[in-house]
Amino acid sequence: MTPALQSYDHVIVALSGGKDSVAALLTIMECGVPPERIELWHHDVDGKGTGFMDWPSTAPYVRALAEELSLPCYFSWRDGGIMREMLRDGTPTAPVSFETPEGLMHKGGHGPVGTRLRFPQVSGNLAVRWCSASAKIDVAALALRGQERFFGKKTLFITGERAEESPGRARYPVFEAHRTDLRNNPRKPRLVDHWRPVHQWTETQVWKCLQRHALTPALPYFLGFSRLSCQFCIFMSADQAATLRLISPARFDKFARYETEFGCTIKRSMPLHALADRGRPFAATVAQPELVSRALSSQWAGSIREANWILPAGAFCGGVDPV
Ligand code: SF4
Numbered sequence: 518m519t520p521a522l523q524s525y526d527h528v529i530v531a532l533s534g535g536k537d538s539v540a541a542l543l544t545i546m547e548c549g550v551p552p553e554r555i556e557l558w559h560h561d562v563d564g565k566g567t568g569f570m571d572w573p574s575t576a577p578y579v580r581a582l583a584e585e586l587s588l589p590c591y592f593s594w595r596d597g598g599i600m601r602e603m604l605r606d607g608t609p610t611a612p613v614s615f616e617t618p619e620g621l622m623h624k625g626g627h628g629p630v631g632t633r634l635r636f637p638q639v640s641g642n643l644a645v646r647w648c649s650a651s652a653k654i655d656v657a658a659l660a661l662r663g664q665e666r667f668f669g670k671k672t673l674f675i676t677g678e679r680a681e682e683s684p685g686r687a688r689y690p691v692f693e694a695h696r697t698d699l700r701n702n703p704r705k706p707r708l709v710d711h712w713r714p715v716h717q718w719t720e721t722q723v724w725k726c727l728q729r730h731a732l733t734p735a736l737p738y739f740l741g742f743s744r745l746s747c748q749f750c751i752f753m754s755a756d757q758a759a760t761l762r763l764i765s766p767a768r769f770d771k772f773a774r775y776e777t778e779f780g781c782t783i784k785r786s787m788p789l790h791a792l793a794d795r796g797r798p799f800a801a802t803v804a805q806p807e808l809v810s811r812a813l814s815s816q817w818a819g820s821i822r823e824a825n826w827i828l829p830a831g832a833f834c835g836g837v838d839p840v
Contacts, residue, residue: 518692520712522550526670531657532557532590534579534735535745537677537715540726544714545675546586557583557590558660562652562747564598564611568815569768570648570747577817578735585732585821591616593660595652596626599747602651603775605633610651615660624663636775636783639751641685648751661697661709672709679723680716691716724832731822736812738829741799751783754835755796762793764802764809769793801830 522528528550530542545555559579563571576592583590593615595602601611612626637648661667661674674695680687694700695709715723727734735745742757744750749761749772762769773789782788802809811818 519548519714520673520692520710522548522673524671525550525554525673525710527667527672528555528675529661529672530555530557530675531653531677532559532579532582533677533745534559534575534582535677536723536727536734536738537679537682537718539582539677539732539734540718540723541675541677541714542586543726543730543732552586552588555588557588558657559590559592560653560656561592561594562599562648564594564596564601564652565592565614566596566598566600569598569600569771570749572735572737572745572748572812573815574736574812574817575745577815581817581821582732589618591660593656595656596623599637599648599652602647603633603636605631607632613656613659615656615663617660617664618666622660622663624659635779635781636772637751639784646751648747658697661695667709668705668707670708672707674709674711676711676713677715678713679718679720681719686716689713689716720833724828728826728828731824731826733819733821733823733826734829736808736819738831739801739808740805740812741801741830741834743831743834753792755792756799757796758789758793759796760798760802762790763798764813799830 522545528545530538530545532538532542542557546552557579559576561571561576563569580590593613595613596611607630609626609628609630612623614621614623638645640646643650657674678686678689692710692712695711698707698709700706700708737745737748741760746752748765749768753761769789772783776782776788784792
């Protein structure tokens with residue numbers, strides 16, 4: 518179903534920079550949502566701190582995309598990102614910071630003390646696979662709850678999950694009230710709907726959408742990565758691990774050292790180095806050292822529109838989450 522898009526005052530697109538969130542954005546633009554009602558929200562999983570989990574080129578890619586489409590883009594993050602949450606030792610979860618039209622705001626940070634000292638685990642249980650909730654879902658919710666401008670208004674929150682990606686995502690509703698919805702609050706109502714416009718789409722439809730708009734996909738796709746997850750996503754395959762060890766050896770070692778320190782590996786079955794030993798670096802990565810440098814750069818230096826659009830090497834290469 519397509520909701521009555523013209524009825525919303527605000528249309529927020531959670532833009533990770535991955536192909537599915539970009540396709541979701543392009544879809545609502547094709548549906549004629551007035552651009553002045555659209556805003557892009559990007560959750561920086563490294564919390565604007567030291568590069569740890571994410572591709573350095575993701576944030577500048579998102580900013581370049583927003584600029585190309587002339588849309589406002591607000592970043593938000595858990596202070597210190599996934600690394601600070603991972604190293605939590607008898608402290609509360611860090612506050613959230615978020616950009617708004619009125620400037621930077623901060624919320625949270627007063628929760629119960631707790632200790633993690635381990636990586637998010639590869640599981641369908643968000644309590645142990647805490648990265649998505651801590652660095653993305655809860656960040657968005659705090660940013661929505663923390664802004665007066667959403668009270669008394671109708672807001673549509675858009676994300677790019679697709680059923681094809683995993684059995685867990687297949688169970689998500691296409692349309693529902695968002696977790697921050699307060700439409701029935703008699704004192705201070707806030708209507709927030711959540712729509713997943715590409716939930717039923719195939720990967721072919723997603724790539725065709727980007728091609729239709731001649732929009733360059735994020736660079737890791739051209740290196741052979743099938744998804745624009747965190748660079749060091751806990752769901753990494755053996756081939757991805759081998760590729761990451763080749764192109765980011767220092768960060769790879771840092772992850773391996775934390776596994777030893779925590780006495781708990783990311784994958785239950787084996788440590789990271791053993792996983793990388795089982796894989797082979799992507800041929801597209803090995804063959805394109807200049808593109809590797811661009812993907813690992815925090816400066817965007819390319820075009821966002823590409824007249825000679827080509828399907829990246831990572832297209833149709835699997836990368837489906839097991840949960
Ligand atoms: S992309 Fe992977 S590591 Fe990053 S938040 Fe999602 S599940 Fe966690």
